Amino acid sequence: MADGNIVAGKQRSSGLDGGAATRPGGLGPARSGELDLREGCNGEKIVGLKRSIYSRTDMEVTVTRRVFRAACVLLAAGVAGVALADELDDSLAALKEAQAKKDIAQIKKIHAEATALAKKAIATPAPAAAADKEAWKSHVDYAKNIQLQVDYIVFATAVDSPPQTTVELLAALEQQNPKSKYLDDAYGAYLAALTKSAGAAKALEVAEKALVNKPENLDLLSVLADNAAAKGQADRELALATRMVAAASKNVKPETATAAEWDRKRNVALGRGYWMSGMVTFQRGRYADADRNLRAAVPLIQGNPGLQGPGLYALGIANYQLGKMTMKKDRMLDGAKFCEQSAGISWANASQALHDSIAIKKEAATMR
Numbered sequence: 001m002a003d004g005n006i007v008a009g010k011q012r013s014s015g016l017d018g019g020a021a022t023r024p025g026g027l028g029p030a031r032s033g034e035l036d037l038r039e040g041c042n043g044e045k046i047v048g049l050k051r052s053i054y055s056r057t058d059m060e061v062t063v064t065r066r067v068f069r070a071a072c073v074l075l076a077a078g079v080a081g082v083a084l085a086d087e088l089d090d091s092l093a094a095l096k097e098a099q100a101k102k103d104i105a106q107i108k109k110i111h112a113e114a115t116a117l118a119k120k121a122i123a124t125p126a127p128a129a130a131a132d133k134e135a136w137k138s139h140v141d142y143a144k145n146i147q148l149q150v151d152y153i154v155f156a157t158a159v160d161s162p163p164q165t166t167v168e169l170l171a172a173l174e175q176q177n178p179k180s181k182y183l184d185d186a187y188g189a190y191l192a193a194l195t196k197s198a199g200a201a202k203a204l205e206v207a208e209k210a211l212v213n214k215p216e217n218l219d220l221l222s223v224l225a226d227n228a229a230a231k232g233q234a235d236r237e238l239a240l241a242t243r244m245v246a247a248a249s250k251n252v253k254p255e256t257a258t259a260a261e262w263d264r265k266r267n268v269a270l271g272r273g274y275w276m277s278g279m280v281t282f283q284r285g286r287y288a289d290a291d292r293n294l295r296a297a298v299p300l301i302q303g304n305p306g307l308q309g310p311g312l313y314a315l316g317i318a319n320y321q322l323g324k325m326t327m328k329k330d331r332m333l334d335g336a337k338f339c340e341q342s343a344g345i346s347w348a349n350a351s352q353a354l355h356d357s358i359a360i361k362k363e364a365a366t367m368r
Contacts, residue, residue: 102157
């Protein structure tokens with residue numbers, strides 16, 4: 001072994017020449033599809049890795065010491081790593097078959113089993129020896145990849161199903177893997193389906209719990225902020241709106257969304273977050289904060305009169321108040337302009353906005 005390699009043996013395809021393959025050192029015949037590692041991790045003989053790796057006669061299998069040490073990591077528990085990889089492969093194949101058949105019960109069952117196997121593999125402790133860590137990392141990365149694939153199958157099936165099935169599958173995904181990246185883009189459909197099938201109260205309950213694992217999810221923040229606003233919980237509304245703006249500003253697109261879909265969703269979240277923050281701070285007399293947030297909201301809420309009308313009016317009055325406090329005529333005229341724009345939108349207080357725009361202009365005319 002001076003060349004740094006371990007020769008594991010010579011395999012002949014049985015039945016082609018009437019002879020059997022032999023193991024090195026006269027240890028007897030090796031079984032078809034079995035790799036005989038002559039020298040074990042601690043000097044003992046290990047026979048394992050049952051794979052159909054031989055497809056030609058007279059093939060000599062050479063295993064470098066580096067690969068051999070890597071194999072020892074997986075062989076340490078009786079080829080447990082290889083067996084686990086096989087189980088993960090089988091689970092993925094079975095899940096794809098269940099998806100093709102639209103067998104919801106089987107999809108849930110197999111996904112749960114595959115998740116348990118993947119978590120077991122991912123939780124395997126890192127080996128102490130640096131030389132063994134590459135194989136361990138590959139083992140863990142493979143399990144993580146399988147987890148992603150089985151999660152995606154559940155997600156894709158759920159969002160393409162009737163509301164009740166959507167709820168059933170996404171609830172299962174959330175239970176098995178609450179931090180799955182596919183939930184990032186699933187909560188919009190999940191909460192909408194829940195509202196239809198179980199009512200708004202249930203959707204809010206799910207959103208509240210989910211926010212623990214997905215603190216920057218725009219769908220969760222939006223639903224909870226709207227609920228806080230409806231209940232007059234101004235402090236909570238402002239806190240959630242601020243988080244919504246911060247999360248949307250990071251511009252991290254979910255993998256399952258197209259660029260156009262994400263831009264649209266992100267802009268809606270930014271517009272609503274800025275608008276909520278601006279309206280709450282306006283009501284509290286924090287006119288500089290209201291001005292900053294509402295100016296940011298205005299270009300993002302175009303075409304939404306329910307937000308535009310009140311938003312422009314509040315922005316107008318905030319600028320009027322700031323102009324009065326600082327004795328700045330141009331600021332007051334900004335206020336008149338925003339109120340006039342608000343009056344041009346169909347909403348409940350459009351006439352009041354027009355009245356105030358005229359009054360502000362008159363008052364500004366008396367200033368130098």
